[in-house]
Amino acid sequence: MIKLCRSNKERQMKTNKNKEPNVLIITYCLLLITAVFHFPSIANADTLSNGNYSIDVGNIDTNPQPTQIPPPKNQVLGISTPQPEFTTGPNYTVNTSNDSFSINVLQNTVDYGILSSTNPVIRTSGISFSDPKFGAEILTYENRPLESAKNDIIQNTSCDNGDCSSFTAAVWTNTLTYGFGYRCDSQDPTLCDPQFANSNYFKQYPEDSLNEQAEPLMINNGNTHQNKAVITYKVNIPGTQKVTAYYNSITYLAVPGF
Amino acid sequence: MKRVLFFALLFLLLDLSQKPALADDISLNVSPSVLKIQAKPPADIWAPFTIKDQSDQPITLTIGYKAIDPQASQNGNVIFVKNGQPIPGEDKKIFEKMQVVDDNNNSQNTISLGPKQSAHLRLHIILPSDETNSDYYFSLIFLENTLGINQNSTNNINEDQSTSSKIQTGIAVNVLLAIGDQSSIQGTINTFSTPFLRESGPVPFSLIVFNNGAHFISPHGQILIKNMFGQTIGRVTIPSTTILAGTGRTFTNNSFVDPTIYGSSNTTSQNSPVLIWPEQFLLGMYTATLSLTLSPNGPMYARTIHFFAFPLNYLLSLCILIVIILLIYLRVKKKMS
Numbered sequence: 001m002i003k004l005c006r007s008n009k010e011r012q013m014k015t016n017k018n019k020e021p022n023v024l025i026i027t028y029c030l031l032l033i034t035a036v037f038h039f040p041s042i043a044n045a046d047t048l049s050n051g052n053y054s055i056d057v058g059n060i061d062t063n064p065q066p067t068q069i070p071p072p073k074n075q076v077l078g079i080s081t082p083q084p085e086f087t088t089g090p091n092y093t094v095n096t097s098n099d100s101f102s103i104n105v106l107q108n109t110v111d112y113g114i115l116s117s118t119n120p121v122i123r124t125s126g127i128s129f130s131d132p133k134f135g136a137e138i139l140t141y142e143n144r145p146l147e148s149a150k151n152d153i154i155q156n157t158s159c160d161n162g163d164c165s166s167f168t169a170a171v172w173t174n175t176l177t178y179g180f181g182y183r184c185d186s187q188d189p190t191l192c193d194p195q196f197a198n199s200n201y202f203k204q205y206p207e208d209s210l211n212e213q214a215e216p217l218m219i220n221n222g223n224t225h226q227n228k229a230v231i232t233y234k235v236n237i238p239g240t241q242k243v244t245a246y247y248n249s250i251t252y253l254a255v256p257g258f
Numbered sequence: 259m260k261r262v263l264f265f266a267l268l269f270l271l272l273d274l275s276q277k278p279a280l281a282d283d284i285s286l287n288v289s290p291s292v293l294k295i296q297a298k299p300p301a302d303i304w305a306p307f308t309i310k311d312q313s314d315q316p317i318t319l320t321i322g323y324k325a326i327d328p329q330a331s332q333n334g335n336v337i338f339v340k341n342g343q344p345i346p347g348e349d350k351k352i353f354e355k356m357q358v359v360d361d362n363n364n365s366q367n368t369i370s371l372g373p374k375q376s377a378h379l380r381l382h383i384i385l386p387s388d389e390t391n392s393d394y395y396f397s398l399i400f401l402e403n404t405l406g407i408n409q410n411s412t413n414n415i416n417e418d419q420s421t422s423s424k425i426q427t428g429i430a431v432n433v434l435l436a437i438g439d440q441s442s443i444q445g446t447i448n449t450f451s452t453p454f455l456r457e458s459g460p461v462p463f464s465l466i467v468f469n470n471g472a473h474f475i476s477p478h479g480q481i482l483i484k485n486m487f488g489q490t491i492g493r494v495t496i497p498s499t500t501i502l503a504g505t506g507r508t509f510t511n512n513s514f515v516d517p518t519i520y521g522s523s524n525t526t527s528q529n530s531p532v533l534i535w536p537e538q539f540l541l542g543m544y545t546a547t548l549s550l551t552l553s554p555n556g557p558m559y560a561r562t563i564h565f566f567a568f569p570l571n572y573l574l575s576l577c578i579l580i581v582i583i584l585l586i587y588l589r590v591k592k593k594m595s
Contacts, residue, residue: 089301091300091301092301093296096294097291100288101290107282107425110425134292134499211341245419245420248424249423254427256292258292
């Protein structure tokens with residue numbers, strides 16, 4: 001019995017020895033792939049060229065060099081620094097705010113999927129803008145209500161009490177209230193319309209096809225650094241609504257203050 | 259060996275999973291955000307600015323102009339003139355005298371930007387010698403081209419009956435254009451006030467300045483606060499802002515959003531637009547002197563107000579403390595005797 005066990009163990013050890021090189025090769029390959037994918041990005045070259053020029057540098061010293069720190073300038077109270085003149089020409093002067101301003105919308109399409117009756121679809125997307133010198137706002141409007149290729153329309157919501165519009169928000173929780181609307185949420189309560197402080201309050205988008213004026217979605221007067229908001233879109237259709245694809249376009253226009 | 263293989267696999271898995279998630283975001287940047295142009299006809303004006311596509315996908319933008327309603331936008335938040343209404347100002351065809359040009363002076367109605375690409379553009383305005391004196395306030399708008407996302411087009415009809423909204427992104431540069439002689443600058447300080455009696459700080463100052471002149475102004479100034487001994491103990495810098503012609507502006511250095519701008523009557527969570535002096539402990543009579551210069555060439559205005567601070571709560575607490583100590587002292591003295 002003992003002999004039999006020993007012979008089994010010896011056989012196992014032999015097969016393990018045969019497997020070991022294979023395992024080692026796989027391991028080395030994996031480590032090699034990992035290493036190759038891990039350090040692909042930076043290539044420091046000492047020759048730059050194209051069709052018109054070539055620059056050869058003997059060596060590139062990538063060590064950070066000590067830089068001289070300029071001495072701090074004394075600020076004199078009561079005297080404000082004059083704004084730099086941007087450009088001038090004969091008979092005119094252009095002064096600028098000397099800043100930059102940006103908008104960032106996290107999605108270029110909001111997909112509601114296939115709609116089913118009395119089953120509200122809720123989607124969210126992020127929107128932000130930079131903090132310009134004089135504040136900023138984001139104006140919004142839709143080109144038209146959600147509309148199918150055969151001109152079937154999902155109307156903008158009028159909320160549970162029938163009161164909401166493009167400038168008045170109202171509660172919308174009833175699954176038997178139909179339409180399309182939005183709300184805005186931000187950590188800073190002054191950024192979005194204060195009406196959205198109440199949860200489940202929604203508004204309609206102003207309709208460009210009806211010549212309605214764009215409405216402010218977010219406003220920053222330059223005194224808060226919180227410029228991010230989450231927009232919640234809600235669609236709900238009745239049983240009589242044709243189940244097909246509906247489309248519209250929603251515009252977010254970032255306008256700086258002055 | 260199995261352990262080594264396991265860790266190698268794990269490391270590979272972690273490494274592959276760390277790749278950034280690519281979203282279909284749109285990001286646009288303009289610099290500067292405001293162009294203030296003062297011109298005397300005839301003038302050939304060139305105002306440079308830059309627009310950048312900060313996202314990872316190409317974008318085509320349509321360039322347009324939209325007039326600002328000066329009365330509705332007097333506190334710095336832009337409200338456009340309603341659709342169909344004429345643009346404010348003498349020359350109703352002022353937009354025909356301007357164009358956006360590229361580095362080669364080619365006029366542009368649309369601009370295509372690749373990922374991370376920026377374009378240096380110039381607003382070119384030609385004012386003839388007979389151009390009437392007036393101010394024009396407008397936004398130069400760059401709106402994502404929606405030509406390819408026309409929802410009526412059968413090309414866009416999704417076969418899986420999926421409903422969607424296309425997001426169109428846009429960005430604006432404000433242009434304040436003053437045409438004519440800049441010498442006649444007139445303004446009035448409509449309001450400079452603070453409550454006369456107060457217990458403690460911070461102190462709010464209401465300041466409303468009206469621009470009576472024909473052109474926009476950018477006043478500079480400060481409020482100096484002196485105590486009853488004549489020592490200057492505080493200073494509030496008036497933020498540099500623009501007052502449009504024929505409008506008043508409420509100055510503020512605190513967080514304020516005009517509730518009416520949202521079209522709602524809900525004002526419950528709003529602050530009032532004021533200049534704040536953040537001093538907390540106040541005692542006695544104070545003098546606040548406002549110095550305001552409407553332009554680098556003047557005129558300069560000064561106005562003085564007084565307010566009195568008496569920390570009633572602190573003094574009441576102190577009195578109660580003294581009374582308690584006195585009572586304890588008397589009781590102890592009585593027991594001792």
